[in-house]
Amino acid sequence: MPGLETVAWPSAYGEAAKPRMGFFTDTSVCIGCKACEVACKEWNQIPMEIEGFTGKSYDNSVELDANRWRHVAFIEQQLPVDAREGDSLLELAARNGAIEAGVQTYQEGEGIRWLMASDVCKHCTHAACLDVCPTGALFRTEFGTVVVQEDVCNGCGYCVPACPFGVLDQRQDDGRVWKCTLCYDRLKDDKEPACAQACPTNSIQFGEVSELHQRAEHRLAQLQEAGQDKAQLYLADEDDGIGGAGAFFLLLDEPEVYGLPPDPVDTRRDVSEIWAAAALAAGTLAAGLVAAVFGGRR
Amino acid sequence: MSATNGAGPERITSYHGQPILKEPIWTWEIPLYFYTGGLAGASAGLAYLAELRGNETLGRRAWAAAMAGITLSPALLTSDLGKPLRFINMLRMFKVTSPMSVGSWVLTVSGATTTVATANAWLGVFPRLSRPARALAALFGLPLSTYTAALVANTAIPVWHEARRDLPFVFGSGAALSAGAAALALTPLRHAAPARRLATAGAVLESATNELMHRRLGEHGEVYAEGQAGLSTNLARGCIAAGALLTASRARSSRAAAVAAGVLLSLGAVSARWSVFRAGFQSAADPKYVVGPQRAAVGRGRRKGASRREPRVARSERRLGSPATAPEPAPLTGD
Numbered sequence: 001m002p003g004l005e006t007v008a009w010p011s012a013y014g015e016a017a018k019p020r021m022g023f024f025t026d027t028s029v030c031i032g033c034k035a036c037e038v039a040c041k042e043w044n045q046i047p048m049e050i051e052g053f054t055g056k057s058y059d060n061s062v063e064l065d066a067n068r069w070r071h072v073a074f075i076e077q078q079l080p081v082d083a084r085e086g087d088s089l090l091e092l093a094a095r096n097g098a099i100e101a102g103v104q105t106y107q108e109g110e111g112i113r114w115l116m117a118s119d120v121c122k123h124c125t126h127a128a129c130l131d132v133c134p135t136g137a138l139f140r141t142e143f144g145t146v147v148v149q150e151d152v153c154n155g156c157g158y159c160v161p162a163c164p165f166g167v168l169d170q171r172q173d174d175g176r177v178w179k180c181t182l183c184y185d186r187l188k189d190d191k192e193p194a195c196a197q198a199c200p201t202n203s204i205q206f207g208e209v210s211e212l213h214q215r216a217e218h219r220l221a222q223l224q225e226a227g228q229d230k231a232q233l234y235l236a237d238e239d240d241g242i243g244g245a246g247a248f249f250l251l252l253d254e255p256e257v258y259g260l261p262p263d264p265v266d267t268r269r270d271v272s273e274i275w276a277a278a279a280l281a282a283g284t285l286a287a288g289l290v291a292a293v294f295g296g297r298r
Numbered sequence: 299m300s301a302t303n304g305a306g307p308e309r310i311t312s313y314h315g316q317p318i319l320k321e322p323i324w325t326w327e328i329p330l331y332f333y334t335g336g337l338a339g340a341s342a343g344l345a346y347l348a349e350l351r352g353n354e355t356l357g358r359r360a361w362a363a364a365m366a367g368i369t370l371s372p373a374l375l376t377s378d379l380g381k382p383l384r385f386i387n388m389l390r391m392f393k394v395t396s397p398m399s400v401g402s403w404v405l406t407v408s409g410a411t412t413t414v415a416t417a418n419a420w421l422g423v424f425p426r427l428s429r430p431a432r433a434l435a436a437l438f439g440l441p442l443s444t445y446t447a448a449l450v451a452n453t454a455i456p457v458w459h460e461a462r463r464d465l466p467f468v469f470g471s472g473a474a475l476s477a478g479a480a481a482l483a484l485t486p487l488r489h490a491a492p493a494r495r496l497a498t499a500g501a502v503l504e505s506a507t508n509e510l511m512h513r514r515l516g517e518h519g520e521v522y523a524e525g526q527a528g529l530s531t532n533l534a535r536g537c538i539a540a541g542a543l544l545t546a547s548r549a550r551s552s553r554a555a556a557v558a559a560g561v562l563l564s565l566g567a568v569s570a571r572w573s574v575f576r577a578g579f580q581s582a583a584d585p586k587y588v589v590g591p592q593r594a595a596v597g598r599g600r601r602k603g604a605s606r607r608e609p610r611v612a613r614s615e616r617r618l619g620s621p622a623t624a625p626e627p628a629p630l631t632g633d
Contacts (some may be wrong), residue, residue, distance in 0.1 A: 056314040063316060073313060132452060134399035135387040154387045155380015157323040158398050161453040161582060166320040175380025221609035232605040240604040255605060256589045259313030263592035263603045267452050267459060268395050274462045275394070278448040281466035282440035285340060288474050288503070292496035293347040 004125045004209060004244045008140035020144030021187060022246035023204055024212035025118055026219055030203040032058060032116035036070040039198035064119055066171035069180035070195050073258050075115040117258050118204055121167045121180035122235055123246030126266040129159035129168055145182040145246055153177060164264035209246055219250055228252060234260065241265030312585040319454055319582040327374040329575035332446045333568045334374065336473030337480060338367025339439030342412055344477050346436035348492060355489040356481060358419045363480040365416040368409050397449040408442050411435035443473035450578060456588060457518045457581035464511035471507050475500030476567040483560025487553055494545055497563055501542035504570060518587055527577040530569045537566030
């Protein structure tokens, strides 16, 4: 896979183009430490928000928004493990291949399985936010990532409902939208993004997207061999609705379990159809006006 | 807690019931602009054509309505911006993939030409400029009336995106209704026949296209029966029906009735825009409208979805191991 070409990258950059960089988030080894959330906030100087207790497992930040560019999801599941009476947890884990695969699927108490996943802006190949931005504040960098220029954004808010993942949001008292930059400033200095550097289990892996894809395929193969038949790569293929993502994921269950859409689509796919309908409606309006004015007494 | 196991195909899995999409950050100015933009656009067309027909009185009133709409519109839009002083950034580029960008230019041209046309109609200034300005104002009024539908349809919000073929017709007929209603209220009875025809036709078409859209939306259309979207849908229905009846029965003979009908129909047009606006929020807030149809399309094999379980690794190369102990697949270049 030659690194998922986008409309502007690498063509617009010529010789200045860099390899497309991204994240491979392997959720099977996430331990829910939230170091990524903290490192991101620290490095990017994101304003603090007082966060209460949500009651949603260990998740008190709940979603990605203007002030949360990494978000760790916590899911508690009761799995139908093929437990036989008298089995120890270790025996169960061994039978399910969890030990060899290093699969993080703790079974505690009543047979609860924990899933944890660090979510982030996907840096889509076909990015709806970038397509709809009327000011050009959102742009494609030389690394193939999607970044908001804070000195251009006028807070029109179009990107907010355009994003099929609900990533972008407006910062209160500021008016502009903010999101993950894939640490554009650090990338320019050949440093890895703060979240990836802080991740203690290598759940967040940073690198060239083409190389991350190879790692991801091997890891998926490992997990499938180990009997994790629901293990899946998410946003790794260029023929999905966003043309694949710069930040893609290995999940242990369906995307919606993690709060991710199963089939996200860049609205640009339909923009011709939308314009055609708007033009036809405008023509109909013209005909209606003519009929109203000329179709009877003056 | 999210539930996945034992969930039948009809049950929607979500992450703690959290929304997947963000609700728009737009405030009350935006649906009001949908109304004023449509009013300005269709009124300019009405004014131009009325003058062509030789109905100067109606023409002047319609230019006034267009001027009111085109004056309010940029004020509303600028006030909604997170950084209002940066409104000029809207004209940094022209992007066809962004209906908001296209609309900013349409609004700019409409604003300039409508101002010249109205100034000429009422004050007689700009005699030479006003001829092309009138025609351009009428012409650009057409996309001004429907592009706002393209704008909301070109998002990930299911109730807007799935109505992408119907919404422009709802907004277009709403613009006709708005212009007809304003002209009906402003114009003396014996010059108002085209306004009455436009208002009546607009009312019928707005109601019909709205009902058609609701029906074709299927499950997504549920939000039009709930909450604020439901309330304003019903308010719009009532106002438009009452206004249309009044227009057909009494607006020909009584100026007071014509003004009342114009007010009722305008209220209906605003409510209808408000219902579309709020429906988008309600559609974004419930993950079932995102997950349900997407999952169903993948399940039926109509769409591939964004997940893949089959690794692209030859079976012979697969081996067990933990990422902590396995050797790195390849060193990172550039490190």
